[in-house]
Amino acid sequence: MMSxxxxxxxxxxxxGGDFNKAGRVSTDIKEIxxxxxxxxxxxxxxxxxxxxxxxxxxxYAQRAVxxxxxxxxxxxxxxxxxxxxxxxxxRAMQEGYSTATDEMREMGFxxxxxxxxxxxxxxxxxxxSTPGKGTSxxxxxxxxxxxxx
Amino acid sequence: xxxxxxxxxxxxxxISGEDNLDLEITFAGASDLMSDVLAFGKPGxxxxxxxxxxxxxxxxxxxxAKAIVYVRGKKPDNEGIALANEKGIPILSTKLMMxxxxxxxxxxGLSGVSSLPDKK
Numbered sequence: 421m422m423s424x425x426x427x428x429x430x431x432x433x434x435x436g437g438d439f440n441k442a443g444r445v446s447t448d449i450k451e452i453x454x455x456x457x458x459x460x461x462x463x464x465x466x467x468x469x470x471x472x473x474x475x476x477x478x479x480y481a482q483r484a485v486x487x488x489x490x491x492x493x494x495x496x497x498x499x500x501x502x503x504x505x506x507x508x509x510x511r512a513m514q515e516g517y518s519t520a521t522d523e524m525r526e527m528g529f530x531x532x533x534x535x536x537x538x539x540x541x542x543x544x545x546x547x548x549s550t551p552g553k554g555t556s557x558x559x560x561x562x563x564x565x566x567x568x569x
Numbered sequence: 570x571x572x573x574x575x576x577x578x579x580x581x582x583x584i585s586g587e588d589n590l591d592l593e594i595t596f597a598g599a600s601d602l603m604s605d606v607l608a609f610g611k612p613g614x615x616x617x618x619x620x621x622x623x624x625x626x627x628x629x630x631x632x633x634a635k636a637i638v639y640v641r642g643k644k645p646d647n648e649g650i651a652l653a654n655e656k657g658i659p660i661l662s663t664k665l666m667m668x669x670x671x672x673x674x675x676x677x678g679l680s681g682v683s684s685l686p687d688k689k
Contacts, residue, residue, distance in 0.1 A: 440648070443627035447652070450631065460612075460633070467631045468607050528620045528628070531604035540608075 428456065428490040434477045436503065439527055442478040446471035449488055449497075456490070462561055465541040469559050470497055472534040477501050479524045481554065495561040505551040513539065513547075570594050570679050572636055572659055575615070578677060579663035579670055581638060585650055586659025594635060598682045599671050603628040610634065611682050617670055623649040630656045640667045 430452070432445040450467040458466075470486070477484040481503025489496040506512045513535050520530020539545040544560035573590040576583060583590070599617035600606050603624055606616065612633035618625050621643035629637050630652065636659040639645065644662050645653065653660050663670055675681065 440623070443624055443631070447627055447630060464612060464631075464633055471628070471631045472607060527622060528601060528603035528606075528624055531602050533604040533608045537604075537608045 426489060426491055428452075428488070430488045432486045432488070434474055434484045434486060434499075434501075436477055436480070436482045436484070436501075438478060439523075442475055442527075443471055445486060446474050449486075452488070453495075458495070458563065462495070462563065466495060466497065466559070466561055469538045469541045469545075472538045473497070473499050473557055473559070475529050476534050476555075477503070479520065479529060480504060484554075490563075493563055495563055497557075497559040499555075499557045499559075501554045501556070503554050505553055505555055506547075506549040507551050509547055509549060570674075570677065572661070574677075575638065575674065575679075576661055578673055579638065579661065579665055581661035581663040584639075584644055584660040584662050585653040586636070586657070589636075589657065589659045592635060592659060594679065596680050596682060597671070597674055599640075599667055601667075607632060609682060614682060615674075615679070617667065617674075619643050619667055621645050621649070623652065625649065626652045626656075626658065626660075629653075629658055634658065636660070638663060638670065640665055640670045 434445055449470050453463045481501035484499055484501035487498045511517050515536045516532040518530050518532030524530035542559045543562045546558040549555040572592045594615045597615035601620045606628050610632040614634050615636050616629050616634045617638045619641045626645055626649040639662040642664045
């Protein structure tokens, strides 16, 4: 029987277009996970997934709320953004496909690796999007070492 | 190879982490593209980059990089330096171009994160 008891829940706001602050939320999340004492390899994969997702909001959306939920067995990151959404998710999931602008590339991002890299680092990855409204991403990590990817 | 040896080899300036120069570095990777660093970087990596915004330090922290060497004389901004100090990530800056900096380190025995498959 899986326990749904929440150990920690925290919400973070991400502002679109704010390149200076981009990455702060994920840096904070990494610190929180380190304080809790999560396994370093899970922290690293979670941080990478979170950072990629945060950069996507900064680059493409107006704003987003990122919710971190930790239960004894799982770590959940749920991101809901208000933005243009993604017309063709299958294409956006392909490595190298990108709609990034020059400004984004100058920041070192926009190589079309973001979504595939989030999926690669997550134990479970779900994405849904409504064009013109926004995108929602759910990342789940198993905290049980024996189930680790 | 210690960070101190890397500093001397690249005639680099220490921007942050003067007390951490005895850190042992076993491999390195170089890119100006943080997307690729996030996708291909490995924990413990020495990151060489010419991208000097705060994202470069945030990315290094996220992927558990051991230290950063900025090439082409670049230096991170104050926010980047503050984060590096807070997270204990030493930062060097060399005037060398990326290719030369990497070549020097590689020819002195510092390996990369990728290799060709063995020919059979």
